[in-house]
Amino acid sequence: MSDARTYPQRPFLAVSAAIIRQDSGLPDRALIVRRAKPPATGLYTLPGGVVEAGETLHAAIKREVSEETAVTIEPVAFAGYREIIVRDADGRAERHFVVMAFVCRFVSGEPVLNEELAEARWMEAHEIAPLKTTDGLAEIVATAFKTIGAARGP
Numbered sequence: 001m002s003d004a005r006t007y008p009q010r011p012f013l014a015v016s017a018a019i020i021r022q023d024s025g026l027p028d029r030a031l032i033v034r035r036a037k038p039p040a041t042g043l044y045t046l047p048g049g050v051v052e053a054g055e056t057l058h059a060a061i062k063r064e065v066s067e068e069t070a071v072t073i074e075p076v077a078f079a080g081y082r083e084i085i086v087r088d089a090d091g092r093a094e095r096h097f098v099v100m101a102f103v104c105r106f107v108s109g110e111p112v113l114n115e116e117l118a119e120a121r122w123m124e125a126h127e128i129a130p131l132k133t134t135d136g137l138a139e140i141v142a143t144a145f146k147t148i149g150a151a152r153g154p
Helices: 057-069 137-152
Strands: 012-021 029-035 048-050 072-087 093-108 117-123
Touching: 012 057, 012 072, 012 137, 029 057, 029 137, 048 057, 048 093, 057 072, 057 093, 057 117, 072 137, 093 137
Parallel strands: 012 093
Antiparallel strands: 012 029, 012 048, 029 117, 072 093
Protein backbone atom coordinates (compact mmCIF):
# COMPACT_ATOMS: atom_id res chain seq x y z
CA MET A 1 0.00 0.00 0.00
CA SER A 2 1.43 3.37 -1.02
CA ASP A 3 0.54 6.77 0.37
CA ALA A 4 1.33 10.36 -0.54
CA ARG A 5 3.95 10.51 2.20
CA THR A 6 6.10 7.85 0.56
CA TYR A 7 8.97 9.14 -1.61
CA PRO A 8 8.04 12.77 -1.04
CA GLN A 9 9.28 15.69 -3.13
CA ARG A 10 10.06 17.57 0.10
CA PRO A 11 9.86 16.94 3.85
CA PHE A 12 6.52 16.92 5.63
CA LEU A 13 6.12 19.28 8.58
CA ALA A 14 4.62 17.57 11.61
CA VAL A 15 3.98 18.36 15.27
CA SER A 16 4.02 16.28 18.44
CA ALA A 17 2.85 16.99 21.97
CA ALA A 18 4.64 16.21 25.22
CA ILE A 19 1.50 16.58 27.33
CA ILE A 20 2.03 16.91 31.06
CA ARG A 21 -0.85 16.20 33.42
CA GLN A 22 -0.80 17.63 36.93
CA ASP A 23 -3.46 16.22 39.23
CA SER A 24 -3.57 17.20 42.88
CA GLY A 25 -1.96 14.54 45.06
CA LEU A 26 -0.43 12.65 42.11
CA PRO A 27 3.00 12.94 40.49
CA ASP A 28 3.20 14.75 37.15
CA ARG A 29 2.65 12.38 34.22
CA ALA A 30 3.12 12.51 30.44
CA LEU A 31 0.79 11.01 27.85
CA ILE A 32 2.69 8.32 25.92
CA VAL A 33 1.08 6.45 23.03
CA ARG A 34 2.03 3.27 21.16
CA ARG A 35 1.57 3.33 17.39
CA ALA A 36 -0.64 0.71 15.74
CA LYS A 37 0.37 1.38 12.12
CA PRO A 38 3.58 1.62 10.07
CA PRO A 39 6.09 3.09 9.90
CA ALA A 40 6.41 3.19 13.71
CA THR A 41 4.24 0.18 14.59
CA GLY A 42 4.73 -0.85 18.21
CA LEU A 43 6.92 2.08 19.17
CA TYR A 44 5.99 4.38 22.03
CA THR A 45 5.87 8.01 21.03
CA LEU A 46 3.99 11.28 21.50
CA PRO A 47 0.65 12.06 19.89
CA GLY A 48 0.84 14.30 16.85
CA GLY A 49 0.75 14.43 13.09
CA VAL A 50 1.16 16.45 9.92
CA VAL A 51 0.45 20.19 9.78
CA GLU A 52 -2.18 21.12 7.19
CA ALA A 53 -1.70 24.02 4.75
CA GLY A 54 -2.81 27.30 6.32
CA GLU A 55 -2.75 25.86 9.86
CA THR A 56 -0.60 27.32 12.64
CA LEU A 57 1.63 24.95 14.61
CA HIS A 58 -0.43 25.45 17.79
CA ALA A 59 -3.70 24.83 15.94
CA ALA A 60 -2.18 21.72 14.35
CA ILE A 61 -1.02 20.23 17.65
CA LYS A 62 -4.37 20.87 19.33
CA ARG A 63 -6.23 19.30 16.39
CA GLU A 64 -3.93 16.28 16.08
CA VAL A 65 -4.06 15.49 19.80
CA SER A 66 -7.84 15.83 19.82
CA GLU A 67 -8.21 13.60 16.73
CA GLU A 68 -5.82 10.94 18.01
CA THR A 69 -6.72 10.84 21.69
CA ALA A 70 -9.81 13.04 22.39
CA VAL A 71 -7.69 14.94 24.94
CA THR A 72 -7.77 18.75 25.10
CA ILE A 73 -4.41 20.50 25.58
CA GLU A 74 -2.83 23.91 25.75
CA PRO A 75 0.59 24.40 24.10
CA VAL A 76 3.08 26.01 26.51
CA ALA A 77 6.51 26.07 24.87
CA PHE A 78 8.61 24.69 22.05
CA ALA A 79 10.46 21.55 23.23
CA GLY A 80 12.67 20.79 20.23
CA TYR A 81 12.55 19.11 16.87
CA ARG A 82 13.36 15.77 15.31
CA GLU A 83 14.10 14.84 11.72
CA ILE A 84 12.86 11.48 10.56
CA ILE A 85 14.44 10.29 7.32
CA VAL A 86 13.88 6.70 6.25
CA ARG A 87 15.92 5.57 3.27
CA ASP A 88 15.23 2.62 1.01
CA ALA A 89 17.83 0.04 -0.10
CA ASP A 90 18.99 2.42 -2.86
CA GLY A 91 19.50 5.30 -0.44
CA ARG A 92 16.47 7.29 -1.64
CA ALA A 93 14.41 9.17 0.94
CA GLU A 94 11.35 6.94 1.29
CA ARG A 95 9.92 9.09 4.10
CA HIS A 96 11.01 12.47 5.45
CA PHE A 97 9.39 14.37 8.32
CA VAL A 98 10.48 17.36 10.37
CA VAL A 99 8.63 17.09 13.68
CA MET A 100 8.25 20.16 15.88
CA ALA A 101 7.66 19.01 19.47
CA PHE A 102 5.77 21.15 21.95
CA VAL A 103 5.40 21.08 25.71
CA CYS A 104 1.66 21.04 26.38
CA ARG A 105 -0.46 21.26 29.49
CA PHE A 106 -3.31 18.79 29.88
CA VAL A 107 -6.69 20.56 30.00
CA SER A 108 -9.35 17.83 29.92
CA GLY A 109 -10.48 14.46 28.63
CA GLU A 110 -9.28 10.89 28.85
CA PRO A 111 -7.41 9.16 26.02
CA VAL A 112 -9.62 7.33 23.55
CA LEU A 113 -7.80 5.11 21.07
CA ASN A 114 -8.29 5.38 17.31
CA GLU A 115 -7.00 3.25 14.43
CA GLU A 116 -3.54 4.85 14.67
CA LEU A 117 -2.96 4.01 18.34
CA ALA A 118 -2.66 0.65 20.09
CA GLU A 119 -2.24 2.12 23.58
CA ALA A 120 -2.24 5.42 25.49
CA ARG A 121 -0.93 5.78 29.05
CA TRP A 122 -0.20 8.55 31.51
CA MET A 123 3.33 7.80 32.71
CA GLU A 124 5.81 9.21 35.19
CA ALA A 125 9.24 10.11 33.82
CA HIS A 126 10.97 7.01 35.25
CA GLU A 127 8.43 4.66 33.60
CA ILE A 128 9.39 5.77 30.08
CA ALA A 129 13.07 4.69 30.09
CA PRO A 130 12.50 0.93 29.57
CA LEU A 131 10.10 1.42 26.64
CA LYS A 132 11.02 0.99 22.99
CA THR A 133 10.44 4.56 21.77
CA THR A 134 10.91 6.82 18.80
CA ASP A 135 14.28 8.57 18.72
CA GLY A 136 14.59 11.47 21.13
CA LEU A 137 11.38 10.81 23.05
CA ALA A 138 13.02 10.74 26.48
CA GLU A 139 14.79 14.07 25.88
CA ILE A 140 11.61 15.82 24.68
CA VAL A 141 9.58 14.47 27.62
CA ALA A 142 12.32 15.49 30.09
CA THR A 143 12.19 19.03 28.65
CA ALA A 144 8.41 19.01 29.08
CA PHE A 145 8.56 17.88 32.72
CA LYS A 146 11.19 20.54 33.45
CA THR A 147 9.25 23.29 31.65
CA ILE A 148 5.93 22.50 33.33
CA GLY A 149 7.65 22.12 36.71
CA ALA A 150 9.30 25.54 36.30
CA ALA A 151 5.95 27.05 35.28
CA ARG A 152 4.39 25.66 38.44
CA GLY A 153 6.93 27.45 40.66
CA PRO A 154 8.27 26.50 44.08
